[in-house]
Amino acid sequence: EADIYQTPRYLVIGTGKKITLECSQTMGHDKMYWYQQDPGMELHLIHYSYGVNSTEKGDLSSESTVSRIRTEHFPLTLESARPSHTSQYLCASSESTDYLFGYTFGSGTRLTVV
């Protein structure tokens, strides 16, 4: 049973559309992350949050934005989708910033922009 949920699982949209990828977790974790994953490439951190009203950009530059109004919810928004945004987007959460704690990942959203 998943404790972190991402919707939709798959999304095909046209160029220029605004989209929001949803991520919710039921574990009460303060720390949440968005990663981008392309085939054969490492996961790249694009956004993270250490709690409500806290968001930071990750190591990979992204045109997306995030918000954290509630602990359990960490949506990612693309104002104007482009084919270069085609990728797998993974949301994760962690109990702590202590390096002993691993991440719990959602199943991901596979986005295709045509």
Add this chain to the structure above:
Amino acid sequence: TQLLEQSPQFLSIQEGENLTVYCNSSSVFSSLQWYRQEPGEGPVLLVTVVTGGEVKKLKRLTFQFGDARKDSSLHITAAQPGDTGLYLCAGTFSGGYNKLIFGAGTRLAVHP
């Protein structure tokens, strides 16, 4: 430039064989984690190693952290088709607030 290099990139073996995959870096990590990712799913944490030279076992999987905390290996004994997946290593730095740096992964296929 990848901070974490995983090898091999692909591995295709028969059921019952043993295998080792590697995760190498020139950087020292506070901890190193291994995840397995199946098609259409997110990565699932297998183990965290934090002490240089540490060895952890998870059934048929043996994980080792290098003495200098720059590298790690995953050994699977008597591989089974259920071991098929993408194996990812990820490291954290001291003071890095648990932001994980991932390798590109080793894609393992175990054939019956």
